[in-house]
Amino acid sequence: MQHLIDLTTLIKATLIAVLIAAIALVTLILPAEYNIDPTGVGQKLGLTLLADAAETTTSPPQPEIVSADPEQVVEVTVPAGEGIEYKFRMNQHDKLFYEWITDGEPLYFDLHGEPEGDTTGYFESYAIATLDSMEGSFTAPFTGSHGWYWKNTSTKPVAIQLIVNGQYQIIGL
Amino acid sequence: MLINDNRAYRLVLLLALSVVSSSALAHGVDDNTRSFLQQNTGVQFGPFLYIGAKHMLTGYDHLLFLVGVIFFLYRSRDVLLYVTMFTVGHSITLLWGVLGDIQVNAYLIDTIIGLSVVYKGFDNLGGFKRVFGRQPDTRLAVLIFGLFHGFGLATKLQEFQLPGQGLLTNLLAFNIGVELGQFAALAFILIAINFWRRSAFFERFATFANTLLMSAGFMLMGYQLTGFTLQ
Numbered sequence: 391m392q393h394l395i396d397l398t399t400l401i402k403a404t405l406i407a408v409l410i411a412a413i414a415l416v417t418l419i420l421p422a423e424y425n426i427d428p429t430g431v432g433q434k435l436g437l438t439l440l441a442d443a444a445e446t447t448t449s450p451p452q453p454e455i456v457s458a459d460p461e462q463v464v465e466v467t468v469p470a471g472e473g474i475e476y477k478f479r480m481n482q483h484d485k486l487f488y489e490w491i492t493d494g495e496p497l498y499f500d501l502h503g504e505p506e507g508d509t510t511g512y513f514e515s516y517a518i519a520t521l522d523s524m525e526g527s528f529t530a531p532f533t534g535s536h537g538w539y540w541k542n543t544s545t546k547p548v549a550i551q552l553i554v555n556g557q558y559q560i561i562g563l
Numbered sequence: 564m565l566i567n568d569n570r571a572y573r574l575v576l577l578l579a580l581s582v583v584s585s586s587a588l589a590h591g592v593d594d595n596t597r598s599f600l601q602q603n604t605g606v607q608f609g610p611f612l613y614i615g616a617k618h619m620l621t622g623y624d625h626l627l628f629l630v631g632v633i634f635f636l637y638r639s640r641d642v643l644l645y646v647t648m649f650t651v652g653h654s655i656t657l658l659w660g661v662l663g664d665i666q667v668n669a670y671l672i673d674t675i676i677g678l679s680v681v682y683k684g685f686d687n688l689g690g691f692k693r694v695f696g697r698q699p700d701t702r703l704a705v706l707i708f709g710l711f712h713g714f715g716l717a718t719k720l721q722e723f724q725l726p727g728q729g730l731l732t733n734l735l736a737f738n739i740g741v742e743l744g745q746f747a748a749l750a751f752i753l754i755a756i757n758f759w760r761r762s763a764f765f766e767r768f769a770t771f772a773n774t775l776l777m778s779a780g781f782m783l784m785g786y787q788l789t790g791f792t793l794q
Contacts, residue, residue, distance in 0.1 A: 411779075
């Protein structure tokens with residue numbers, strides 16, 4: 391079932407395989423994936439841009455916004471078996487960076503916004519999931535109140551630490 | 564006749580290559596899929612089926628291993644037997660890994676998957692017979708590497724903290740999707756290899772092809788090991 395080749399050819403084939411892999415790794419793969427570029431070939435081919443792009447999309451909010459608007463830390467507790475809302479007033483196109491973590495228990499949540507002056511009960515959800523922590527940002531699609539609905543289905547109260555910065559006014563619970 | 568054959572064979576090879584290279588991602592799942600998985604609640608049979616199939620069709624590590632496994636299998640009975648061994652292996656660990664919440668480092672698992680590709684290339688060249696004088700049980704090897712591939716699939720799903728509600732059904736859907744994707748990929752690979760076998764090329768290039776396979780395996784290993792040391 392195999393293709394039995396003589397030992398010299400086998401050794402040669404194995405060494406060539408290692409060599410090709412090493413060259414491809416050092417010149418192409420590591421620069422593009424991890425921005426490790428010992429030969430400089432990756433930079434010349436523009437491959438390191440790929441790794442840079444991946445890094446910037448996962449990096450925290452830009453420093454200028456942080457300095458203009460320092461972050462705030464809010465602590466809220468969701469009683470056992472109940473749901474609460476925590477909201478911010480934001481103008482259209484305002485941006486909010488956030489990070490929250492519970493004291494262990496995952497919570498069902500709906501991150502959503504309600505347009506100002508709306509009486510129909512309309513709201514738009516940006517994210518719905520069950521998690522024990524989350525980090526991200528969103529841009530308000532309209533002026534109004536925006537924030538979280540958290541539901542605690544467990545039998546113990548769950549504390550949430552919420553860190554925010556951006557353009558907003560706290561409405562609160 | 565000869566010219567026609569040659570053209571058809573080239574076309575199929577081209578098709579197979581484009582499948583292999585299409586938007587494959589090493590560590591798994593693209594952004595759309597990611598946000599779906601993170602927001603999903605409850606039973607979602609169709610989407611999980613699709614994600615499983617897509618993961619297998621675009622996961623070049625699994626495909627390379629499959630290419631290696633069926634490279635020298637001429638009888639459909641053998642193809643079926645070996646692919647079943649692989650399927651049994653990765654189904655066991657996929658289900659066990661997610662349900663048992665077994666956390667295995669994704670980089671290390673993917674390194675072993677890279678090693679499985681190296682192994683198969685080396686094995687196809689008759690390396691074990693030549694160097695060690697004996698052939699390890701190839702069916703058992705495929706089963707064992709199948710177990711590692713399944714852990715790889717499991718770690719990819721576990722990255723998403725899937726909610727417990729409907730987990731088993733979603734997991735089964737994902738697993739069935741994986742098999743469907745594998746089946747589709749296998750059909751392409753088999754057609755391409757069968758065309759290739761008919762040409763005089765095959766014997767001459769078998770050594771070359773399996774050397775490249777080993778090389779690709781080494782690349783996967785280096786890539787994942789670097790990721791492991793950087794994390």
